[in-house]
Amino acid sequence: MDKFPVVAQAGASQPNNIQQHEPSTQASAQGVASDFDVRMMQRCLELARRALGRTSPNPLVGSVVVQDGEIVGEGFHPRAGEPHAEVFALRAAGERARGATVYVNLEPCNHYGRTPPCSEGLIAAGVAKVVVGMVDPNPLVAGGGIARLRAAGVEVLVGVETAACEQLNEGFVHRILYKRPFGILKYAMTLDGKIATNSGHSAWVTNPSARGEVHQLRAGCDAVIVGGNTVRLDNPYLTSHQEGVNNPLRVVMSRQLDLPTDARLWDTAQAPTLVLTQVGANPEFQKFLQQKGVEVMELPSLTPDAVMSHLYDRGFCSVLWECGGTLAASAIAGGAVQKILAFIAPKIIGGSHAPTPVGDLGFDTMTQALLLERVRWRVVGSDCLVEGYLTAKNQ
Numbered sequence: 001m002d003k004f005p006v007v008a009q010a011g012a013s014q015p016n017n018i019q020q021h022e023p024s025t026q027a028s029a030q031g032v033a034s035d036f037d038v039r040m041m042q043r044c045l046e047l048a049r050r051a052l053g054r055t056s057p058n059p060l061v062g063s064v065v066v067q068d069g070e071i072v073g074e075g076f077h078p079r080a081g082e083p084h085a086e087v088f089a090l091r092a093a094g095e096r097a098r099g100a101t102v103y104v105n106l107e108p109c110n111h112y113g114r115t116p117p118c119s120e121g122l123i124a125a126g127v128a129k130v131v132v133g134m135v136d137p138n139p140l141v142a143g144g145g146i147a148r149l150r151a152a153g154v155e156v157l158v159g160v161e162t163a164a165c166e167q168l169n170e171g172f173v174h175r176i177l178y179k180r181p182f183g184i185l186k187y188a189m190t191l192d193g194k195i196a197t198n199s200g201h202s203a204w205v206t207n208p209s210a211r212g213e214v215h216q217l218r219a220g221c222d223a224v225i226v227g228g229n230t231v232r233l234d235n236p237y238l239t240s241h242q243e244g245v246n247n248p249l250r251v252v253m254s255r256q257l258d259l260p261t262d263a264r265l266w267d268t269a270q271a272p273t274l275v276l277t278q279v280g281a282n283p284e285f286q287k288f289l290q291q292k293g294v295e296v297m298e299l300p301s302l303t304p305d306a307v308m309s310h311l312y313d314r315g316f317c318s319v320l321w322e323c324g325g326t327l328a329a330s331a332i333a334g335g336a337v338q339k340i341l342a343f344i345a346p347k348i349i350g351g352s353h354a355p356t357p358v359g360d361l362g363f364d365t366m367t368q369a370l371l372l373e374r375v376r377w378r379v380v381g382s383d384c385l386v387e388g389y390l391t392a393k394n395q
């Protein structure tokens, strides 16, 4: 997997300004990870994913306790307010935790939050060694958990499968560092760069496997945002379409609330919907939505950043933009997008008025182009998925 320097400097003001993070000296890697260590860390990540989309504002964390080369306890963090992964793993191991090695994809915490410090729990359980995937960027932890364990005589190895650990928690890390959720812009376009025909028809650009990936992506996000046009033209469900997995909060941004009364998003039995609008917009329609169980909120300024700020206040880590080109351009320009996922279908539809995934960014020359880094691509069914991160140059 590519190196993924997702962690940026705390306090930096530009949300897209992602920089390489160097772990603190205190917490730097000591010793060499074995193939077994790598396998155990991958198991932690697997366990962590069981709570996909359910832990915000907390991270996804899994933990494994190993005694004499054998797994004797496993656990994951199920949601904020519940015990941390290490606690569940230690509980499962019981007395066999004494002298054991504990694996965890995020540095054990060292503070009293909603739960007591895991560093103290690990010390009290008498573990001999802790293997950590990545340092916790939370200023309340930030190397302190590692230092506390070492001070108590526990051997600590830091930096196993770090790239994968950082990628799993890129939303949590971004939230901590920038006080905004991590924004992902996803779109599907034809080979000639259109997201719909001249008449606005878009079902479907991509093949069913690609649509399955999008459902999976939604399951890992706290919210999915669209604009009024997407509601009017596509009438989407925006759910994960799977039993027992997370459905994100479906968010509609609409200034005028000139929206259809029969939109699928107003059926809140499957997933909640939040409509964000401007102060005083269409009171009749607001009433109609509220009667349907849709939450309506007026924001003094309906900008992508104001929306992301509101979603941050709700404790969200990752937000998916599934909007049309105009809102996508505004979200990018407003620093609300850090990652792009572009599904490209091998189809050509032409059309000089056919919409494209990103509207006007006000650029005149190619030198102004937004650059992506850490770009990867793979084939998904008959389509191609290109993904990458907006670079610091874009700001």
Ligand SMILES: Nc1nc(O)c(N)c(N[C@@H]2O[C@H](COP(=O)(O)O)[C@@H](O)[C@H]2O)n1
Pocket (backbone or CB within 6 Å): 057, 058, 059, 061, 062, 076, 077, 080, 081, 082, 083, 084, 085, 086, 104, 106, 107, 108, 109, 112, 113, 114, 115, 116, 118, 136, 138, 141
């Ligand atoms: N190492 C580790 N394992 C977990 O299972 C976790 N949830 C965390 N989270 C860290 O602790 C903070 C939350 O603490 P409370 O749940 O409020 O007690 C979170 O921000 C992470 O820094 N870490």
Ligand SMILES: [Zn+2]
Pocket (backbone or CB within 6 Å): 084, 086, 108, 109, 110, 116, 117, 118, 119
């Ligand atoms: Zn903890």
